[in-house]
Amino acid sequence: MLNNLAGLWRHRALGFVLVSRELKARYRGSVLGFFWSLLNPLLMLAVYTIVFAFIFPGRSPSTSPYALFLFTGLLPWNWLAGGLTDAASSLTTHGALLRKILFPAEVLPLVAVAAQAVHFVLALPVLAAGLALGAAGALGPPVPLGWPLVQAVPLFLLEGVFVAGLGLFLAALTVHFRDVKDILATGLTLWFFATPILYALPDIRAARLRAALLWNPATPFFEAWRDAFFRGAWVAPERWGVLVLVSLAAFLLGYALFDRLRDSFPEAV
Amino acid sequence: MSAAPAVVAAGLSKSYRKWGRTRAFGTLKSALLGRGLSAALSPSESVAALSNVSFTVARGETFGVVGPNGCGKSTLLKLVAGLFKPTAGTLAVTGKVSALIELGAGFHPEISGRENVVINGVMLGLSRREIERKLPEIVAYSGLEDFIEEPVKTYSSGMYVRLGFAVAVHVDPDVLVVDEVLAVGDESFAHRCLDTIADFSRRGKTIFFVSHSLSLVEELCDRVLYLEHGRVEALGDPRETLARYRMDVADEEGARLARAQGENQAALRAAGGDALRAGQPAEHRDSALFSEGEKGGETAGAAPAAGAPQPHSPFEEKPPERLESVRQATTPSGPAPPEQKESLPPAEEPRRWGSRAVEITGCRMLDAAGAERYAFRSGESVTIEIAVAPRAPITDFVFGVGVFTPEDVCVHGTNTEIDGFLPERLGGPAVARVTLPSLDLGTGTYLVDVAVHSRREAPYDYWRGACRFQVDAPDRSAGVYRPARRWSFDGPLSLAKRSR
Numbered sequence: 001m002l003n004n005l006a007g008l009w010r011h012r013a014l015g016f017v018l019v020s021r022e023l024k025a026r027y028r029g030s031v032l033g034f035f036w037s038l039l040n041p042l043l044m045l046a047v048y049t050i051v052f053a054f055i056f057p058g059r060s061p062s063t064s065p066y067a068l069f070l071f072t073g074l075l076p077w078n079w080l081a082g083g084l085t086d087a088a089s090s091l092t093t094h095g096a097l098l099r100k101i102l103f104p105a106e107v108l109p110l111v112a113v114a115a116q117a118v119h120f121v122l123a124l125p126v127l128a129a130g131l132a133l134g135a136a137g138a139l140g141p142p143v144p145l146g147w148p149l150v151q152a153v154p155l156f157l158l159e160g161v162f163v164a165g166l167g168l169f170l171a172a173l174t175v176h177f178r179d180v181k182d183i184l185a186t187g188l189t190l191w192f193f194a195t196p197i198l199y200a201l202p203d204i205r206a207a208r209l210r211a212a213l214l215w216n217p218a219t220p221f222f223e224a225w226r227d228a229f230f231r232g233a234w235v236a237p238e239r240w241g242v243l244v245l246v247s248l249a250a251f252l253l254g255y256a257l258f259d260r261l262r263d264s265f266p267e268a269v
Numbered sequence: 270m271s272a273a274p275a276v277v278a279a280g281l282s283k284s285y286r287k288w289g290r291t292r293a294f295g296t297l298k299s300a301l302l303g304r305g306l307s308a309a310l311s312p313s314e315s316v317a318a319l320s321n322v323s324f325t326v327a328r329g330e331t332f333g334v335v336g337p338n339g340c341g342k343s344t345l346l347k348l349v350a351g352l353f354k355p356t357a358g359t360l361a362v363t364g365k366v367s368a369l370i371e372l373g374a375g376f377h378p379e380i381s382g383r384e385n386v387v388i389n390g391v392m393l394g395l396s397r398r399e400i401e402r403k404l405p406e407i408v409a410y411s412g413l414e415d416f417i418e419e420p421v422k423t424y425s426s427g428m429y430v431r432l433g434f435a436v437a438v439h440v441d442p443d444v445l446v447v448d449e450v451l452a453v454g455d456e457s458f459a460h461r462c463l464d465t466i467a468d469f470s471r472r473g474k475t476i477f478f479v480s481h482s483l484s485l486v487e488e489l490c491d492r493v494l495y496l497e498h499g500r501v502e503a504l505g506d507p508r509e510t511l512a513r514y515r516m517d518v519a520d521e522e523g524a525r526l527a528r529a530q531g532e533n534q535a536a537l538r539a540a541g542g543d544a545l546r547a548g549q550p551a552e553h554r555d556s557a558l559f560s561e562g563e564k565g566g567e568t569a570g571a572a573p574a575a576g577a578p579q580p581h582s583p584f585e586e587k588p589p590e591r592l593e594s595v596r597q598a599t600t601p602s603g604p605a606p607p608e609q610k611e612s613l614p615p616a617e618e619p620r621r622w623g624s625r626a627v628e629i630t631g632c633r634m635l636d637a638a639g640a641e642r643y644a645f646r647s648g649e650s651v652t653i654e655i656a657v658a659p660r661a662p663i664t665d666f667v668f669g670v671g672v673f674t675p676e677d678v679c680v681h682g683t684n685t686e687i688d689g690f691l692p693e694r695l696g697g698p699a700v701a702r703v704t705l706p707s708l709d710l711g712t713g714t715y716l717v718d719v720a721v722h723s724r725r726e727a728p729y730d731y732w733r734g735a736c737r738f739q740v741d742a743p744d745r746s747a748g749v750y751r752p753a754r755r756w757s758f759d760g761p762l763s764l765a766k767r768s769r
Contacts, residue, residue: 101368102351102368266352
């Protein structure tokens with residue numbers, strides 16, 4: 001595995017050009033180009049804000065200003081969901097490449113995850129603007145900001161490892177079972193509601209449900225993002241431990257399956 | 270350095286997994302419900318694409334691989350390129366491999382040619398800096414300077430392939446794997462490809478060359494591997510190996526023709542005509558004349574020349590008396606009795622006509638050993654056998670045979686009259702055979718017309734394309750006629766006889 005990872009490092013240039021190709025190709029021919037990376041989350045934000053601030057009002061104080069609260073959850077979620085969706089189909093859509101050119105196959109799902117990470121990063125200016133407004137109290141109760149923001153950097157890396165691991169796992173499975181993509185679409189919807197994105201975990205009154213949601217491996221990530229961006233708090237050390245464990249476990253599991261099925265890809269895609 | 274071989278394959282085998290139920294449905298659900306996941310991921314059956322293939326390719330050698338479709342060529346290439354892993358045996362490749370298996374694989378249609386070149390180059394193992402440095406050279410080679418900034422989706426397929434080829438050869442591989450890439454692209458590009466390949470060869474690079482163009486393989490390759498059903502059928506000198514392959518193809522073709530021959534004779538009459546027309550190149554002039562010739566036969570008293578439509582043949586422009594008479598003897602282009610018209614189906618091109626006073630009941634081709642065959646080596650002895658049955662005993666009859674190319678050029682035609690036989694009596698079912706002790710024909714497909722007619726050339730039964738056969742010549746001499754030949758030289762010149 002270490003050898004493989006070293007080989008992957010040698011192919012970093014390939015990863016780099018593929019990510020840039022992915023991004024260029026996605027917005028080639030569209031008028032707004034990269035602005036779609038900003039517009040998509042903004043539009044989603046608008047919809048959710050209208051629904052939950054005006055149609056179902058009465059949120060708890062821990063989630064207000066709600067637009068900002070939602071945004072700090074939606075951004076990392078979009079990365080996770082988009083990364084997994086793209087990664088799952090990465091091997092099958094680039095089947096021609098796998099059959100024709102010799103290169104480490106894991107580049108493809110990793111590129112899919114990385115391209116989504118770029119979208120995440122590109123949306124950060126919007127978040128920064130929102131946070132500035134929030135801190136000034138323009139959106140409601142002022143949001144505490146400060147040094148806890150730096151936690152975003154390790155969080156970003158950990159979520160990257162986590163999504164990459166799951167992406168490798170799904171990509172390898174999709175080669176052999178094409179219905180993984182459909183399962184994933186439904187699964188992501190369920191997962192979205194099982195993760196504290198629309199709500200804050202402490203607001204759940206039923207203790208057993210709250211405990212159950214803690215078993216969701218994505219929960220610690222979103223709680224941590226909220227700590228960094230919304231609550232201005234330091235993530236508890238044991239939560240960091242959980243995050244590291246979850247990310248590494250996901251990556252090792254995904255990579256192990258991918259590696260085991262690797263030789264079957266050129267023939268099976 | 271040159272001592273180390275570039276590619277060493279030892280006992281190389283590759284089987285493809287034939288996935289059972291899971292492959293058929295390919296659903297996770299069926300895997301989870303049916304058997305365990307691990308069971309679903311293990312193959313239920315395997316199909317051998319290559320078995321026990323061993324060879325060594327020396328550095329700097331141009332190594333050809335030939336064989337029919339499905340013989341394992343592509344599998345072998347993918348193994349050499351490192352895309353597939355061998356199931357058994359070992360394969361050692363020294364140096365960087367660049368595979369021209371599919372040119373332009375991985376081009377993204379939405380982004381520009383230039384960006385695609387960079388990405389493709391990086392995929393093929395160049396660093397970003399190297400590819401940026403070689404970019405102008407690659408663009409110049411492809412000849413796409415004017416289009417390089419356009420998205421690749423706007424390219425024609427030829428432009429696409431040119432760009433792909435340009436990238437692949439600029440990767441500067443030690444081993445170049447070429448799979449049938451020259452089939453695409455125009456003539457000038459094909460020449461440039463060949464020049465590049467020759468240049469690679471001069472620079473001591475190893476080339477792994479797969480093509481269905483046997484003459485190209487013969488021209489380029491130092492050694493040739495002939496694969497059949499995933500096994501090594503022959504390996505070595507290109508001429509020998511390719512001759513073996515050509516013979517095998519001809520045998521197979523012959524067996525197919527023999528099977529066709531064995532089928533219902535009446536069905537053959539119609540099918541033979543269709544096959545003949547389908548096998549013909551789209552030369553409208555010839556096919557038009559061909560049917561004109563038929564009509565000439567149909568219309569009583571048509572000029573004999575109308576039935577001999579070979580304007581490109583020097584003999585036909587001023588046909589010598591004997592050839593002309595042969596033509597007349599074997600085709601109904603001469604004066605024909607009016608009742609012939611009635612025996613012709615009006616809308617169809619006639620493949621068989623005549624009064625049927627004597628009917629041809631069968632036509633076969635035999636080799637020297639008397640076995641029925643439809644594939645021959647040039648120079649072999651061939652016998653054409655005609656079985657006939659008269660309606661009533663008859664005293665006026667001539668047997669004729671003619672050999673034609675699919676373009677309807679008469680290669681040879683003769684009859685019992687020409688060869689000096691006087692008919693006396695045909696009392697019942699009988700067989701006539703004519704043996705050509707040395708079939709001095711060049712490589713190609715030929716058709717046999719057989720006929721029984723009166724001495725005044727009124728056809729009893731004329732059967733056009735009664736047999737179809739294949740000839741294979743062991744050398745590449747041109748033309749339908751392939752005589753034995755001897756060279757001699759005088760004067761201050763010297764030639765060495767090539768050993769092979």
